[in-house]
Amino acid sequence: MKITRSAVAAVAVVGALALAGCSDPGASDAGSGQQTAGWPAQDTKLDGTTLTIWAAQNSNKTPESVVQGFEKLTGATVKVVTIPDPYEQGIQTKVATGDKPDLAFWQPTASELTALNATTNLQTLDGAPWLENYTGNLKDITGLLDGKRYAALVTTPAVIGVYYNKEVFAKNGITSTPKSWDDLVALAKQLKAKGVDPFYEMGADKWATQWWVQAQLADAAKDGLWDKVNKNEEKFTDPTIQGSIDAYKKLIDDGLFNADIKTATFADQGDALLGGKAAMVMQVNSFFNELQASASTAELDKKIGFFPISPSGNVGTFIPDQSNALVAFKTGDAKREAAARQFLAYWLGDGYQDFVKAQSTVSLIKGVDTPSTVPQALKDVAASIDTSVGSMQALAVANPDLYLNLSDMIQGTKTPVQVAKTTQDQFAQLAKAQGAAGF
Structure with missing residues (x-):
C-alpha cells in the first residue's frame, strides 16, 4: 500500500462542479448473496459482460483473488489495467477526455473525489449493503463528498505514526513507548547521546517528509484546524502549521536524523529500521509493506512495533490512499454500471474472506477474521484508526505540495518560512479554482 509521490501530489485545478443526476446504486448483501433493494445479488449471472479496473503499479495485484472468485461465480470477465505513475494525474487526464473504466482504485478523500469531479463522473454508493458491516467508524471517516458516498473502502486506511525497532529500544534500556511529542523528542535525544540514529528520513524520495508536520497537527486537526484552513480563516503561514514546520527543521x-537524509531513499529507510541502524521512522502503512518484502511475519513481530503520536498523546493521523478504496464510474452502460456495483458488493461480501487471506491484510468487515499471518504492528495500526484524526489529504479541500516544499527545505533550497508561504499560495490557488468560499 505504498503512497507514492502522485498519491500526495496537488490535485488538478478543476472548475465549478456541475451537479448531475446520480445512477441508482446497486450491489448485494455483504456475505449473503441475496439481493438488497436496488442492488443486484452478488451471484447475478453476467456472461458476456466485461469490466475494466484501473489500478496503480502498487495496487494492480490487489484484486486478484476477488477477480477470480467473481468471474467464476458470475461468468463475467474482469480486466485489470495498470495506469503508469503518476497515477492520479494519469487518470484525471484520461477521464477529462472521456476515457473511463468501470472501476478504479482511488484515494477516497473529499479533495481527491473533487479532483475526479465525482458528481459528474462517479456512481454514488449510498445504501451499499456492506456499509453496516464495516468495523469501528470506518463507514463515516472517508469516501464521502458533500454528503454522498462515492468510494468503497477495501483495506485499512493508512495511519501516520512511528514504526520502531524493538531490539534497539531494548538494547538501550527503553521499556515503554512515548506518550506525547515531548516524550518522543526526549527519547530521541537520549538515543542520540548513546550513538544511535533516533530517526531515519528518506529525503531523496520526498513523499514521506510531510508526515513529520502532519503528526504534529493531530491535536489541532481534532479541534477543526482544516475547517479553518478550508475557509481561509487560518493559513499555513500562521503559528500552528508554521510552528510544526519549524519544529521538524x-x-x-x-x-x-540520519546523516545521509538528503540522499536516503524509501528502500534505505526500510533497511535502516529493520537492520537496527536507526531506532524510529515516521511513516504510513505502505512502509510496512516494504518491510514485509524483506522479512517474515515472525521476524517482524520480533523486531518492529508501532505507536501513533501527537503533541498531547497517542493520536494517529489517518490518510487513506488509492490502494485502500475503489470508485465506480458512470459509463452510460446501465448493465456494466450495475455489474460494477455487484463486483464491489462481492468484494466486500462473499469474496472478502479470500481477499484478506490472499493479501494478508487486516479485515474491515465484521465476521471476517484477520488472518494470523498479519503482523502485530499492522493490527496496532488498524486499532488506532478509531481514535485517529484526518490528515490534510483527508480534511482539506485541496492538497498542495507540502512534501515537495519540505524536501526543498531538507536540501537547503527553502527556509521553513518559504515552505509555509509556498504551500499556502498553492493551496489558495487550488481552493479558489474549486470555488471554495473565502478565496
Missing part, C-alpha cells in the same frame, strides 16, 4: 538541525 529543528529536529534535523539537532542531528536527530
Whole structure:
C-alpha cells in the first residue's frame, strides 16, 4: 500500500462542479448473496459482460483473488489495467477526455473525489449493503463528498505514526513507548547521546517528509484546524502549521536524523529500521509493506512495533490512499454500471474472506477474521484508526505540495518560512479554482 509521490501530489485545478443526476446504486448483501433493494445479488449471472479496473503499479495485484472468485461465480470477465505513475494525474487526464473504466482504485478523500469531479463522473454508493458491516467508524471517516458516498473502502486506511525497532529500544534500556511529542523528542535525544540514529528520513524520495508536520497537527486537526484552513480563516503561514514546520527543521538541525537524509531513499529507510541502524521512522502503512518484502511475519513481530503520536498523546493521523478504496464510474452502460456495483458488493461480501487471506491484510468487515499471518504492528495500526484524526489529504479541500516544499527545505533550497508561504499560495490557488468560499 505504498503512497507514492502522485498519491500526495496537488490535485488538478478543476472548475465549478456541475451537479448531475446520480445512477441508482446497486450491489448485494455483504456475505449473503441475496439481493438488497436496488442492488443486484452478488451471484447475478453476467456472461458476456466485461469490466475494466484501473489500478496503480502498487495496487494492480490487489484484486486478484476477488477477480477470480467473481468471474467464476458470475461468468463475467474482469480486466485489470495498470495506469503508469503518476497515477492520479494519469487518470484525471484520461477521464477529462472521456476515457473511463468501470472501476478504479482511488484515494477516497473529499479533495481527491473533487479532483475526479465525482458528481459528474462517479456512481454514488449510498445504501451499499456492506456499509453496516464495516468495523469501528470506518463507514463515516472517508469516501464521502458533500454528503454522498462515492468510494468503497477495501483495506485499512493508512495511519501516520512511528514504526520502531524493538531490539534497539531494548538494547538501550527503553521499556515503554512515548506518550506525547515531548516524550518522543526526549527519547530521541537520549538515543542520540548513546550513538544511535533516533530517526531515519528518506529525503531523496520526498513523499514521506510531510508526515513529520502532519503528526504534529493531530491535536489541532481534532479541534477543526482544516475547517479553518478550508475557509481561509487560518493559513499555513500562521503559528500552528508554521510552528510544526519549524519544529521538524529543528529536529534535523539537532542531528536527530540520519546523516545521509538528503540522499536516503524509501528502500534505505526500510533497511535502516529493520537492520537496527536507526531506532524510529515516521511513516504510513505502505512502509510496512516494504518491510514485509524483506522479512517474515515472525521476524517482524520480533523486531518492529508501532505507536501513533501527537503533541498531547497517542493520536494517529489517518490518510487513506488509492490502494485502500475503489470508485465506480458512470459509463452510460446501465448493465456494466450495475455489474460494477455487484463486483464491489462481492468484494466486500462473499469474496472478502479470500481477499484478506490472499493479501494478508487486516479485515474491515465484521465476521471476517484477520488472518494470523498479519503482523502485530499492522493490527496496532488498524486499532488506532478509531481514535485517529484526518490528515490534510483527508480534511482539506485541496492538497498542495507540502512534501515537495519540505524536501526543498531538507536540501537547503527553502527556509521553513518559504515552505509555509509556498504551500499556502498553492493551496489558495487550488481552493479558489474549486470555488471554495473565502478565496
